[in-house]
Amino acid sequence: MRHVEICFSPELIHLHELTGKIVVVVDIFRATSTMVAAIANGVKEILPFPDLESCQQMQEKGFLIGGERNGITAPGFEMGNSPVAYLKGEFSGRSLAMTTTNGTQAIDKSRGAEQILIGAFPNLEATVSYIQAQDNDLLIHCAGWKGHFNLEDSLYAGALVKALESTHRAEEDGALAMGSLFEKEGHNLKGFLSQASHAKRLQNHGIESDIDFCLTLDLYEIVVKADARGFLVEA
Numbered sequence: 001m002r003h004v005e006i007c008f009s010p011e012l013i014h015l016h017e018l019t020g021k022i023v024v025v026v027d028i029f030r031a032t033s034t035m036v037a038a039i040a041n042g043v044k045e046i047l048p049f050p051d052l053e054s055c056q057q058m059q060e061k062g063f064l065i066g067g068e069r070n071g072i073t074a075p076g077f078e079m080g081n082s083p084v085a086y087l088k089g090e091f092s093g094r095s096l097a098m099t100t101t102n103g104t105q106a107i108d109k110s111r112g113a114e115q116i117l118i119g120a121f122p123n124l125e126a127t128v129s130y131i132q133a134q135d136n137d138l139l140i141h142c143a144g145w146k147g148h149f150n151l152e153d154s155l156y157a158g159a160l161v162k163a164l165e166s167t168h169r170a171e172e173d174g175a176l177a178m179g180s181l182f183e184k185e186g187h188n189l190k191g192f193l194s195q196a197s198h199a200k201r202l203q204n205h206g207i208e209s210d211i212d213f214c215l216t217l218d219l220y221e222i223v224v225k226a227d228a229r230g231f232l233v234e235a
């Protein structure tokens with residue numbers, strides 16, 4: 001039996017061992033949902049950056065650039081952080097450089113893991129099957145919000161804990177708590193998460209369609225993982 005644990009914020013990642021583990025980075029609203037949408041709709045690869053400046057410089061190298069801070073597209077960037085912007089396949093074959101408020105920081109802080117996967121509800125089942133086919137223990141790294149716990153990433157972590165019950169033992173309190181929370185509330189993702197602070201922030205920006213997409217289960221059969229160069233690609 002392998003093990004599964006949860007890190008609830010990038011600020012706490014130093015408390016967890018990364019070596020030898022699969023780390024699933026999750027930022028449901030919206031970075032990792034957007035990454036899965038982009039790859040599923042033809043984007044060739046995504047290079048994540050923690051900072052705006054290095055990301056923006058990639059435009060000179062022919063990259064499409066996506067940059068967001070506090071829910072708003074960063075000045076000078078072509079794309080923000082909206083998953084629905086990728087759904088028509090308009091950016092098929094392009095390489096995307098991307099930086100967001102929370103999600104790309106969490107990816108950066110996951111370096112050192114055996115594998116880094118990108119978690120989202122629209123490819124939950126595919127990600128579960130992939131993890132079950134590997135021998136490694138699992139760490140679910142929630143991006144949270146500016147260092148704080150958030151409900152949507154933690155509920156996704158609970159969904160993974162429940163789906164992996166037959167292969168991965170949850171021993172620490174966080175994983176047990178989130179498994180129970182998903183068991184109780186997972187049938188009503190949208191209703192339950194409408195009270196989440198980040199969902200309210202996004203509603204204020206008038207982007208309910210993003211929330212709907214981010215909470216849709218199993219639209220895609222792809223798995224997104226970091227390759228040896230640090231690019232996010234289809235596994």
Ligand SMILES: O=C(O)[C@H](CS(=O)(=O)O)OP(=O)(O)O
Pocket residue numbers: 027029030031032068069070071072081100101102103104143144145146198201
């Ligand atoms: O664009 C988002 O959804 C957020 C911005 S914020 O947390 O509302 O400031 O970025 P993300 O990195 O996807 O959490």
